[in-house]
Amino acid sequence: MTVLVFLDPSRPAGRLADASAAQLLVTDQGVIRGDGVFESMLYTAGAVRKLDAHLSRLRGSAASCDLDLPGEQSWRAAIATAVARYDQERTADPEDPDEAVVKLIATRGPEDQPHGTAWVTVSPAPESGRRQRTEGVAVVLLDRGYDSSLAERAPWLLQGAKTLSYAVNMAALRHAHTLGAEDVIFTSSDGRVLEGPTSTVLLATRVNGVKQLVTPMVETGILPGTTQGAIFAAAEAAGWTLGYGPLEPADLFDADAVWLVSSLRLLAPVTSIDGTPISRDRALGTELAALLEAVG
Numbered sequence: 414m415t416v417l418v419f420l421d422p423s424r425p426a427g428r429l430a431d432a433s434a435a436q437l438l439v440t441d442q443g444v445i446r447g448d449g450v451f452e453s454m455l456y457t458a459g460a461v462r463k464l465d466a467h468l469s470r471l472r473g474s475a476a477s478c479d480l481d482l483p484g485e486q487s488w489r490a491a492i493a494t495a496v497a498r499y500d501q502e503r504t505a506d507p508e509d510p511d512e513a514v515v516k517l518i519a520t521r522g523p524e525d526q527p528h529g530t531a532w533v534t535v536s537p538a539p540e541s542g543r544r545q546r547t548e549g550v551a552v553v554l555l556d557r558g559y560d561s562s563l564a565e566r567a568p569w570l571l572q573g574a575k576t577l578s579y580a581v582n583m584a585a586l587r588h589a590h591t592l593g594a595e596d597v598i599f600t601s602s603d604g605r606v607l608e609g610p611t612s613t614v615l616l617a618t619r620v621n622g623v624k625q626l627v628t629p630m631v632e633t634g635i636l637p638g639t640t641q642g643a644i645f646a647a648a649e650a651a652g653w654t655l656g657y658g659p660l661e662p663a664d665l666f667d668a669d670a671v672w673l674v675s676s677l678r679l680l681a682p683v684t685s686i687d688g689t690p691i692s693r694d695r696a697l698g699t700e701l702a703a704l705l706e707a708v709g
């Protein structure tokens with residue numbers, strides 16, 4: 414079941430539409446060029462998690478592409494309409510996990526129209542996120558083929574923006590599956606750890622009793638993760654020390670725990686890298702998951 418709401422200047426609360434029927438023009442540049450931006454958010458227990466951070470990143474991604482977006486109030490109103498309809502239509506099945514994904518999508522629209530297309534969908538969250546949280550995930554390191562200073566040299570490559578052009582990310586995941594792994598950690602051509610195709614990499618180490626949390630630095634052209642941001646803020650308040658790359662693959666093997674984190678999977682512990690099992694300090698993961706849960 415997917416609920417669909419278009420942002421529409423003539424309907425302040427958004428326009429509900431049938432997600433199972435054709436809705437987009439085939440000339441929309443979001444469809445033919447992947448020219449647009451998006452966000453995926455977790456909706457659970459009646460709340461959209463980290464909504465402000467996602468709206469802010471959507472705006473940043475759109476600015477990188479010179480894409481005009483509807484105003485923030487229009488997004489908030491459409492999201493409210495969409496989740497209200499989702500709650501109405503959702504079957505009250507206690508077996509049904511109370512987790513949905515809210516997607517915000519904005520494209521450049523058809524070439525001959527002055528305005529882009531923007532919509533919100535709400536649908537049940539994929540089961541894989543919940544499974545990865547508990548079972549963990551085997552990853553392979555894959556070369557992204559760029560060096561870690563490319564983003565600064567070549568802003569037109571839109572590194573670090575959440576654009577609709579995710580075909581490469583999905584191809585990397587399929588490649589990992591052929592190698593018997595479930596997910597990927599990208600590395601740069603100069604040997605830095607970057608990010609997953611749909612996640613941020615976090616690692617934790619205990620140093621003389623102090624818990625240290627480290628993530629690759631965004632200057633390497635990775636997406637600034639809203640989950641990483643929320644975990645870092647909560648961990649710092651709880652006394653952890655924080656660090657930002659540069660990181661190399663050896664750092665992943667030396668850490669006491671490594672996770673792929675994102676809005677839908679939350680924290681997924683990495684269990685092996687390129688077939689080599691890695692440390693998994695479960696207490697660290699339990700603590701970070703509780704900190705993330707507390708911030709909502």
Ligand SMILES: Cc1ncc(COP(=O)(O)O)c(C=O)c1O
Pocket residue numbers: 453608609610611612613636637638639640641674675676677
């Ligand atoms: C490339 C990439 N990096 C990181 C993330 C994690 O971002 P967030 O925690 O905001 O979901 C995502 C999310 O889909 C992503 O696509």
